[in-house]
Amino acid sequence: MFECPEFHSCFKVLEVNRHELLTDKCAIHFFELKKINKKINKNNRMELWLQLINAESEEELEMLRQTNVPEIQKAVMVIHQMSEDEKIQELARLREKALHDEASALGHARREGEQIGMEKGEKIGIEKGMEKKEQEIAKRLKELGLSDDMIKAALNK
Numbered sequence: 433m434f435e436c437p438e439f440h441s442c443f444k445v446l447e448v449n450r451h452e453l454l455t456d457k458c459a460i461h462f463f464e465l466k467k468i469n470k471k472i473n474k475n476n477r478m479e480l481w482l483q484l485i486n487a488e489s490e491e492e493l494e495m496l497r498q499t500n501v502p503e504i505q506k507a508v509m510v511i512h513q514m515s516e517d518e519k520i521q522e523l524a525r526l527r528e529k530a531l532h533d534e535a536s537a538l539g540h541a542r543r544e545g546e547q548i549g550m551e552k553g554e555k556i557g558i559e560k561g562m563e564k565k566e567q568e569i570a571k572r573l574k575e576l577g578l579s580d581d582m583i584k585a586a587l588n589k
Contacts, residue, residue, distance in 0.1 A: 439467035
């Protein structure tokens with residue numbers, strides 16, 4: 433952000449013409465994490481905390497834990513606990529999602545099966561109904577005295 437080698441920049445409110453400091457109670461601090469040294473210096477607490485914030489790997493966290501600075505060690509422990517909790521939460525979320533997906537898939541398959549069953553059932557029902565109707569017609573035609581050949585011709589068989 434700033435063209436300087438330091439990772440920490442502090443700005444205070446200053447009167448522009450007289451360069452008079454308005455108050456020592458107000459300041460803006462910038463910490464440029466990209467400029468932080470990767471080498472651990474256990475005597476610089478600010479740098480240790482920023483290295484902790486900037487840590488990207490287990491190795492970096494382990495190096496910070498080995499500083500024997502109690503606050504940093506505790507913070508690393510809390511990060512590990514939070515990480516484990518997140519893993520457990522993610523596993524639980526994935527399991528719940530799998531159960532939900534399975535239930536949705538079964539419900540969809542059931543509805544699809546019922547639909548196909550109804551469609552096939554209607555076709556079968558219509559076919560059986562038509563057969564029964566043809567049988568009734570054939571019976572009436574027989575009663576009227578038509579021959580079997582004439583009845584077959586009338587029913588297009």
